[in-house]
Amino acid sequence: MLRLVVLLVAAVGAQAGLSDPNFVGDRSVIVHLFEWKWPDIANECESFLGPYGFAGVQVSPPNEHKYIVDSNNKFPWWQRYQPVDYRINSRSGQEQEFKDMVDRCNRVGVRIYVDAVINHMANDNSYYFKDVPYHWDNFNVPNGNCKRAGGQIKDYNNADEVRYCNLNGLDDLDFSREDTTNHVVNYLNKLLSFGVAGFRIDAAKHMHPLEIQKIVNSLLDCTFGDRPYIYQEVIAVSQDEPISSSEYTGNGDVTEFKFCLKMAELANGKTALKYFQNFGEPWGLLGSSQALVFVDNHDNQRGHGGGGSLVHFNQGAAYKKATAFALAWNYGTARIMSSYKFSNPDQGPPSGDWGNTLSPQFNHDSSCMGDWVCEHRWKQIRNMACFRNAAGSAPVANWDAPSDNFISFSRGNRAFFALSNESYDKCSWQQTGLPEGTYCDLIGGDPTNDGCTGEQIRVYRDGKAEICLKAGEDSMVALTSRHTAGSGGGSCKW
Numbered sequence: 001m002l003r004l005v006v007l008l009v010a011a012v013g014a015q016a017g018l019s020d021p022n023f024v025g026d027r028s029v030i031v032h033l034f035e036w037k038w039p040d041i042a043n044e045c046e047s048f049l050g051p052y053g054f055a056g057v058q059v060s061p062p063n064e065h066k067y068i069v070d071s072n073n074k075f076p077w078w079q080r081y082q083p084v085d086y087r088i089n090s091r092s093g094q095e096q097e098f099k100d101m102v103d104r105c106n107r108v109g110v111r112i113y114v115d116a117v118i119n120h121m122a123n124d125n126s127y128y129f130k131d132v133p134y135h136w137d138n139f140n141v142p143n144g145n146c147k148r149a150g151g152q153i154k155d156y157n158n159a160d161e162v163r164y165c166n167l168n169g170l171d172d173l174d175f176s177r178e179d180t181t182n183h184v185v186n187y188l189n190k191l192l193s194f195g196v197a198g199f200r201i202d203a204a205k206h207m208h209p210l211e212i213q214k215i216v217n218s219l220l221d222c223t224f225g226d227r228p229y230i231y232q233e234v235i236a237v238s239q240d241e242p243i244s245s246s247e248y249t250g251n252g253d254v255t256e257f258k259f260c261l262k263m264a265e266l267a268n269g270k271t272a273l274k275y276f277q278n279f280g281e282p283w284g285l286l287g288s289s290q291a292l293v294f295v296d297n298h299d300n301q302r303g304h305g306g307g308g309s310l311v312h313f314n315q316g317a318a319y320k321k322a323t324a325f326a327l328a329w330n331y332g333t334a335r336i337m338s339s340y341k342f343s344n345p346d347q348g349p350p351s352g353d354w355g356n357t358l359s360p361q362f363n364h365d366s367s368c369m370g371d372w373v374c375e376h377r378w379k380q381i382r383n384m385a386c387f388r389n390a391a392g393s394a395p396v397a398n399w400d401a402p403s404d405n406f407i408s409f410s411r412g413n414r415a416f417f418a419l420s421n422e423s424y425d426k427c428s429w430q431q432t433g434l435p436e437g438t439y440c441d442l443i444g445g446d447p448t449n450d451g452c453t454g455e456q457i458r459v460y461r462d463g464k465a466e467i468c469l470k471a472g473e474d475s476m477v478a479l480t481s482r483h484t485a486g487s488g489g490g491s492c493k494w
Contacts, residue, residue, distance in 0.1 A: 017226060017227030018227055018228070018251060018253075019290065020227065020229060021055070021056065021111070021197070022111055022224070022226050022228075023056065023111065024055070024109040026053075026390075027055035027110075027389055028055050028333075028334065028389050028392075029053075029055050029327065029334050029335070029385040029388055029389070030056040030111075030113060030334065030335040031049065031054055031058070031335070031337075032297065032336070033057050033058070033338050033376075034298045034338060034339060034340070035080070035091075035340065035349035035357060036060070036092065036338075036357075036360070037091075037092045037357050037359065038092050038093035038097040038098050039093065039097055039100075039101065039359075040359050041057055041059060041105065042100060042101040042104040042105060044057075044360075045057070045101075046105075048377065049105075049108075049376075050108030050110050051108075052382055052386065053385060053386055053492075055109075055111060056111035056113055057105065057110060057111070057112055058114075058200055059092070059113070060080050060092055061080045061081065061090065061114070061115045062090050062092065062114060063083050063085065063087065063117070063187065064083070064085040065079055065080050065081070065082050065090055065091075066122040066123075067079060067091075068082075069355070074348070074355070075091075075348040075351060076346040076347065077346070077347065077348050077349065078346065079348070080117075081170075081202065082121075083117050084122050084124075084129055085131040085132055086132060086184075086186075086187035091355065091356070091357055092357065098194065102195040103195060106195050111196075111198070112195070113196065113197055113198045113200060113231075114191050114196050114199050115200045115202055116188060116199040118173070118201065118202070118207075119167070119170075119173065119204070119207050120166070120167060120170040120203065120206070121170070121171045121173065122171065123168070123170050123171065124171055127139045127141075127142055134173075137174075138174055138177055138179065139171050140164045140172045140173070141166055141171070145174060145176075146164045146172070148161050151165055151166050152166050152168075152169065153165045153166065157241075158242065159242040162206055162242075162243060163205075163206055163208050163243075167203060167206050175211040175214065181211075181214055181215060185218045188219055188228075189218075189219060189220045192220045192221075192222060192223070192228060193223065194223075195224075196222070196228070197222055197224075197228065198222075198228040198229025198230060199228060199230055199231075200233060201230065201232040201233060202233050203233060204234050204248060205233065205235055205243055209247050209248050209250065209251060212230075213251050216228075216230050216252065229253070230251055230252025231252055231292040231333070232248045232252060233255050234247075234248050234254050234255060234257075235255075235257050236257065236258075237257050245286055253290055253291060253292045254292065255291075255294070255297075256293050256332060257300070258283075258284065258285055259285060259294065259326075259332065260295060260297075260300060261309065262283065262285075263326055264295075264310045264318075264322065266321070266325055267311050267315075267318035267321045267322035267325075268309075268318055269421045270309075272405055273405045273406065273407045273420075274401035274403075274405070274407060276325075276329075279329060279331065280329075280331045285331075288330070288331045288332055291333065292332060292333050292335060293332035293333065293335070294335045294336065294337065295310075295322045295326055296311065296319075296337050297335075297337060298339070301313075301337070302342070302345035304345070312337070313337075313339050313375055316473065317472070317473040317474075320381065320473065321421070321475075321476065323380075323384065324380060324381070324384045324419065324443070324476050325417075327385060327388045328384065328388070328409075328415075328417035329396070330393070330395060330396055330411060334388060336375060337375055338373070339373040340371050340372050340373055341372075341373060350371040350372060360372040360374060362377075365379075379446075380443050380474060383442035383443065383446070383478065383492045384442070384443075384478060386442060386480070386483075387415055387442055387478045390414055390415050390480035390482045390483070391480065392411075392414060394414045395411070395412060396409050396411060397410045398410040398416075398431040398432070398463075402428045403426065405421035405422045406419075406420045406421075406422055406426050406428065406469065407420075408428075408432075408477075410431070410432055410433030411433075412433060413433050413434060414480060415478070415479065415481065416430075416432040416465075416477070416478070416479045416480075417478050417479075418430060418469060418477040419469075419475065419476050420469035420475040420476070421475070423471055425471055427468040427469075428466070428467055429466050429467075430464065430465060431462075431463050432463050432479060433463055434463060434465075434479060436461045437458075437484050438456050438457070438458050438459070438484060439457050439479040439480075439483065439485065440452035440454060440456060440479070440483050440484065440485055440487075441454050441456070441477050441478065442479070442480070442492055443474050443476045443477060443478050446483075446492050447484065447485065447487045447492065448486070455477075
């Protein structure tokens, strides 16, 4: 009880603005460049993300971490989630490289969001991290806050055990101590002073909401004047769980893991498309203004961290459909995944013999070579980010389902989207909501100076167009009022 009283006294009301992602202009999509190096992210901002209208990048944890080399796990991805210090020194690069990346990305309108690992330190039975410094009394298990013998989480139906015991052996920090909170706040404020726009709070479910509130209320404003964007990782896919996502919405946005499951049902045809007319909060999801949404993430694409019946990059057709609908629909703040191939769920990024991360290389069509997947560079996904920018805050309108698995809708008079899961080719006259004109289908190509690289679709004076969707991989159409035939120089750039 004393621990909770300390937190209540320290915590004041959640500050406004923590759910504002600080996007520049009409940009609206974050991409998670998982395990990319800082110089490579800076280059990607300047050469691709900025010109194509992406809003931001979630970067891997930048702090110093444990390096794990053994016969079973050689430099696994999850070593990044085992902090040993808060110095900016990771396999993605050093502090000066990080600062340069943030500056270069900000200059082209792309914000940086840091994956902040603050719930715990590395798996270390000494509970001593001299470079922070943290000692035994900075941790919940030595302080007796974990009531489970052995100090490890065993019962996920016990909220206190989830929050105050060690997750997979990771040393759980005690935030009732002021010095613990101060070390974390100083780390995050240092990153804010470099120009970052916000934070993903890793393992937020394993912290009490008041602990997070105390931290975020102590954060500086961003260098461009706004409050940092906060989105908290809370894995809650069942109504029966003792810890709910709604407990954390006062601190900012929350990751909506149920969204992943529903997008898999949509893409794989488990739920007929016609039922998605009211998709969102009526389905038991968080309110749109509180949800960070995604089709998959680095955890659940590996079968854990909220994993289940999901779609990811290996299921090309289904994955593109799920991502396209997610970006077309007006729900939540959207983040897309940019992955690398893996043969086992622990595998780290493409690397040399000593664990040095390799830089992505690109084909002539801008896709990535080798083991970097780079879903954000797939034409269909890249252009759907452009679609979401054009749609803006316009509401869903003109919903129609001429068959169980053929749907279309507009986003006001700004954009139109159609999707089919039918096993046969189907044509239908649909109300687009768009002004009369000839438009480029962004799924199939880009606007050029004299037409489109893909299909051109004629919208008539009454707003209707004949939409023909073939069964198969790209059975979608995406139009926006900004991308008419002849309106661009060969790409859906922003």
